[in-house]
Amino acid sequence: MAEKTQYIARPPRWECHGDIVVVDESGRELMGRLGNISDGGFMAECEQKIPKGSIVETTLPDRGPVRAEVRWVLGWRFGAMILPDTQ
Template sequence: MAAYAPNVMPAEQREAAREDVFYRTRCTTAGGAVEPAQVVNISASGFMARSEGDFAEGDRITIRLPVVGSVAAEVRWALGGRIGCRFNEMIGLAPYLSLLSELVAQTR
């Protein structure tokens, strides 16, 4: 696992640019707890969400998304009711573009 530089925010270290969205969904923890979440940005490799769940760096979760269904991810950081996650497997280009189209349509 890569360490974060102390003076650099996690958002500045992400691998891919994210698209702003507004999508309410649920995250399921490895222990089976279901937590409401609001995805606020997404890329083919990960997302940031707001949630009142008790998440910590390294937690394994599954998030439900339109088009692609349930997607496994790892919490990379958690701070003040926000979590940054990386998908275990990057979403392919065609499914990601369809997902993004659906999320943007729901934001309007």
Template structure:
């Protein structure tokens, strides 16, 4: 868990609390699609039922509506909630069930964090 005071200050208390949700550590390559149809290569770092954190070299503005493209899941609609030096955090529009995430992703190298 990211129990780091500097991180908490940089993203705000509400987003830090969101980060405390149980998540899977899952370093996988994925694609992020913006509402304009642009697609960016990203490196997913973790995912929870509420959202995900990724590395992304491209700038995606906070508040952008995006989709995470990660096989074998259907595109996952989300909103960019924070960005910090190449890292982006997104919150899903609809909370996902752990069964959907766990069963489909654990076989791809995920670890429960």
């Protein structure tokens, strides 16, 4: 008998293609391109590889400035979870 695969539902993603500037932990401004956005994060490609676990800042369309933690990296592409405002 085959094992059943369990899928975890994830929030909807909206495809989004636009140029962004990603500011890394060193304060470098890196050119990037969005791939998608969700309520809790985004996926983008960047001109330089960004290490998993890094905190980055960028400005997202219809959302404004955000801080995010890089959760996964695949080549030049990365996925980041938007961090709650600390203000």
